[in-house]
Amino acid sequence: MRVLVTGGAGFIGSHLVERLLAEGHSVTVLDDLSGGRLENLDGVRDHPGLRVIVGDVRDPGVLRTALEGAEAVFHLAAVVGVPRVLADPLRAIRVNVEGTERVLEACAERGIPVCVASSSEVYGKGVRWPAAEGDDLRLGPPSAPRWAYAVSKLLDEHLAMAWARRGLRVSVVRYFNVYGPRADPHGYGYVVARFMDQALRGEPLTVYGDGSQTRSFIYVADAVEGTFRAGLSPAAFGHIFNIGYPEEISIRALAEKVRSITGRWVPIRFLPFSEVYGSDFEEVPRRVPEVSRARALLGFEACVTLDEGLQRTWEWWRTCRRV
Ligand code: UDP
Helix, strand or coil: CEEEEECCCCHHHHHHHHHHHHCCCEEEEEECCCCCCHHHHHHHCCCCCEEEEECCCCCHHHHHHHHCCCCEEEECCCCCCHHHHHHCHHHHHHHHHHHHHHHHHHHHHHCCCEEEEEEHHHHECCCCCCECCCCCCECCCCCCCCHHHHHHHHHHHHHHHHHHHCCCCEEEEEECCEECCCCCCCCCCHHHHHHHHHHHHCCCEEEECCCCCEEECEEHHHHHHHHHHHHHCHHHCCCEEEECCCCEEEHHHHHHHHHHHHCCCCCEEEECHHHHHCCCCCCCCCCCECCHHHHHHHCCCCCCCHHHHHHHHHHHHHHHCCC
């Protein structure tokens, strides 16, 4: 098949592109390189099945060219990660909503199936954990700009479901803190990437708050497997899937794990949230996925343990990352 991956030069996107090429598909990448980097595609740069277009997914001419011959689309292009959203919430809303709107409309016109990337951020502070796809959502007020990201992704999901009701073959994946090689310490995959970077430089690991907040981290190869299935299995269409690994860990324990895996016994420095993100910041104290829908409909279950995934990530960081 010929597959379009928007955001294909990004962290998750570039791993998905490699996977699709390895399966024998031809891939067009559309990326404006605002968060992604062409170096992320170095491993497949000379692959005859790869075409890269640098441009904005919201540009109709660019999107038309990128969609030529496409038989499936993965829409990952977005402004992602709390720091980027806080830096410019307006841009995040515009890119995330307008981009998805145009991609869905173009796919609907052409009858192309599409998988839309969303985020566990849509659960907000959550009503219960582990959270399932059908659960209510609990977001904070618009005075806290963090929620702009959740709202933009939620609107993306609504657009996808509205198009599904009109017959578009569309699925949505909600990522739960994906980490691994090529994660950008300044963008998505933030905390693991930052700790790895800090460990490599011999600097203190910065834990925000008291570090008691928890997350569940999924290794990028697992996230790609779930995405691949959600985008290409007919059983996925019309559904939203949590893509996560349900092992819960506090950020403080994560910092300790990173120290022991890297063998870099740097200090842990605790920083108040207000110092890092400003006084109007709201933290998500817990986040754990319920994963039975992906298991039942996609036969997908993440299998890389946090220890194994962190080891693989460190291996890459140590050998490939330019500090
Ligand atoms: N965090 C941290 N130190 C850092 C970066 C992040 O303690 O240098 C914390 C952050 O406050 C959050 C968790 O790690 O509780 C995950 O943050 P990230 O930005 O990776 O993703 P989020 O789950 O907040 O979207």
